[in-house]
Amino acid sequence: MKQSFTVRQGALDGIEAFLGVAKHRNFRRAAAELGVTPSAISQAIRALEARLGATLFIRTTRSVGLTEAGAGFLSRAKPAFEELIAAGETARDLGRRPAGLLRLSVPRAVLPILLQPLIASFCKAYPEVEVEIATSEELIDLAAAGFDAGIRMGQFIAADMVAVRLTPPFRLVTAGSPAYFGANRRPQRPDDLRHHRCIRLRRSSGAVGSWTLNDNGRAIEIAVAGPLIANDFSTVLGAAIEGVGLAQLPEPIAAEPLRTGKLVQVLAPFAPTAPGVFLYYPAHREIMPKLRAFVDHAKSHSPAMRRSRTKTA
Structure with a gap:
């Protein structure tokens, strides 16, 4: 006993x-x-x-x-x-200066487009802080899992968290590969998606998400179907490039494949807008200097801040 x-x-x-x-x-x-x-x-x-x-x-x-x-x-x-x-x-x-281990829970897809340049500049600015990144699509309890902060799309962050914007709002684009469209007609209306193979995303709650589109300012939900379900955008992106089916992706993630022609966007007039990506941490916890330094660094180096400066100039 x-x-x-x-x-x-x-x-x-x-x-x-x-x-x-x-x-x-x-x-x-x-x-x-x-x-x-x-x-x-x-x-x-x-x-x-x-x-x-x-x-x-x-x-x-x-x-x-x-x-x-x-x-x-x-x-x-x-x-x-x-x-x-x-x-x-x-x-x-x-408790007095930025030092020690800073643990972040981060979706895999945001690493190459957002976090890698941010982390590189932060590590150079604060050499006494060790940064540990755990890639996970799960909406975990930060305190229970021992994380200082997390990064997620805004609509998935709980209301009792402090959220710091890292990116501007962006569109969710629907896209497929040239090979896929070589064998399938391009959808013209949201209802056409019911006749296409679609790559779906399983959310952290366990539910397979439907696709949301914007029809003249009205949000519509489309229950799509297809051969593949993944739990992260990186896998969805790779499958779409390989021609497995259509994918709905955050525009920053799909930007490079769209630019190089590996993906082709469809249903552009119906693309909804997502709130963007945020850094978040518990509101009730006293913020340590290492996290405060990272928050301030993220505010000054994030795409959202750079865009704000460009508009001001």
Whole structure:
């Protein structure tokens, strides 16, 4: 049966006083070093001895020495207390400046188009911060999984999160390969998609998402079907390029294949607009300097900020 351990309140009381007296073998000098009165040191030692149930010092009018119990206690308490002080200094240091491990949960598709240049410039600007990127399509609990922040499309971020825009809103484009259209007619209306092979995306909730299109400002849902279901846009993109079927993709992800002719866009008048990509983190958590530095860096280096500057100029 597993035991339940708790740290008693005041378990460390008197340790610093004990170490001071053990160091100087003198109550008065220990008190001066700690900035307290000799009587306060004596009271702290007596309380510690009472709590431990052992006498730690041999006191005479001329000297102070350690008992066997005191010597044994010193051999283990001194390095443990020093380690505790060092741990406190490390924590205090991390709370004052950008340093330590910054863990980010990121969809695979945003890495090449957004995050790689952002991470490269951030690592150069903040060499004391280690960045760990975990690619996942899952909408995970950041705190429970030990992540400092995540990156997702805006419509998938919970309302209790702080969201920082990284990209402007963008369209979701419908596209297929030239080989696919060599064997299939191009759809002219959203309803035509029911007669096409479509590559679908399984959302983190487990549901296979329908496609949303925009018909003169009215959002319409189309239940498409096809031979492949994937859980990330990178796989959907690759399958579309190979001619497996039509895909609905964020325009930044599809931009290069559309430019080079590997994909052909269809149903352009019906393309809906997505909110864009956001960095997000829990609103209730105190933000550490490493995350604050990354948030500020993302704000100043993101495509959304660059576009804003271009418009201003």
